[in-house]
Amino acid sequence: MKCAYCGKEAKGTKEHIISSGILGLFPECFMTIDGDRKKMYPSDPMVKDVCADCNNNKISYIDSYAKQLIQQYFIVKYEKDDKLDFDYDYVLIQKMCLKYAFNDMRARKLDYSFFDSDIINYLLDEHSTSPLRNVTIMAGLAVNTSPAPDFIFGNNKLRWGDNPVFLSNSIIENIDYNTGKVTIRENNPPEKFECLSVSYVFRFNSAQILLICWDKNISEEQLNQNQVVLKYQYPYSILNESGHSVLERCTSESTYHHEKLIDVTWGQGLSDEMSYMRGTFSEQAQVHLKEVEKEWQAEERRLAEEHPRK
Numbered sequence: 001m002k003c004a005y006c007g008k009e010a011k012g013t014k015e016h017i018i019s020s021g022i023l024g025l026f027p028e029c030f031m032t033i034d035g036d037r038k039k040m041y042p043s044d045p046m047v048k049d050v051c052a053d054c055n056n057n058k059i060s061y062i063d064s065y066a067k068q069l070i071q072q073y074f075i076v077k078y079e080k081d082d083k084l085d086f087d088y089d090y091v092l093i094q095k096m097c098l099k100y101a102f103n104d105m106r107a108r109k110l111d112y113s114f115f116d117s118d119i120i121n122y123l124l125d126e127h128s129t130s131p132l133r134n135v136t137i138m139a140g141l142a143v144n145t146s147p148a149p150d151f152i153f154g155n156n157k158l159r160w161g162d163n164p165v166f167l168s169n170s171i172i173e174n175i176d177y178n179t180g181k182v183t184i185r186e187n188n189p190p191e192k193f194e195c196l197s198v199s200y201v202f203r204f205n206s207a208q209i210l211l212i213c214w215d216k217n218i219s220e221e222q223l224n225q226n227q228v229v230l231k232y233q234y235p236y237s238i239l240n241e242s243g244h245s246v247l248e249r250c251t252s253e254s255t256y257h258h259e260k261l262i263d264v265t266w267g268q269g270l271s272d273e274m275s276y277m278r279g280t281f282s283e284q285a286q287v288h289l290k291e292v293e294k295e296w297q298a299e300e301r302r303l304a305e306e307h308p309r310k
């Protein structure tokens, strides 16, 4: 076997798609649910084309950072209006997302030609500390504001997928406040971004992170134009070299359970209006949802004890 990172002929070892350290933070999520293959299995998602040296030594620094980051900020849940002061290492977040996307693309036999030697060397070299200009990372808080508690959709705290759909307009077209009638927009094509190469969405419990990779030769002008649309049209913060951003909720009741659906900012507002109108945000409904959530958390603790990580 040829190692996917260093290219040397070696025996393949099992590389976790999402690092074992992160999976270990959520032992209650002991089943892997693979929607693409319509399969569910009790072991971790893996890819087996990485040599022992790369797996255990060269690229493990990325996983150490990823675990620390998720543990520090995203094990807890957030409330709908929370703002998180988020400090991060921008280069390491780029590397984390690139690595997990690369692993997933190989495991699913997708076209991973974006990952050329420059990108792979960036991942392999712990000391390369200038971020890639053609990789954009956005982040927000995933908060369940829907009337459907988390357990209805299974224990699904870690999710990821390629090609999230960036909508060009709001999911909800109109709310009639007299009758309560909600009209869903019929024609809502995805936003088109020039020079887009690879995109991924990652849900790490209460974090939602978007990886957007542009063609290597994308012009500064085109890159800026794309970033302006991303910044103003979607409820995510664009991370940057300053290493500090404020994260706010990037989900609504329409998108929380569908992480690959990226609604526009005003669409999230309209979904919130619907939640208000329906009473999901009323004090009584919130008390009820909190009680259900508490019971589910007790069940999760039981599941975590029953399924300790090996």
Ligand SMILES: [Zn+2]
Pocket: 003, 004, 005, 006, 007, 008, 050, 051, 052, 053, 054, 055
């Ligand atoms: Zn290797």
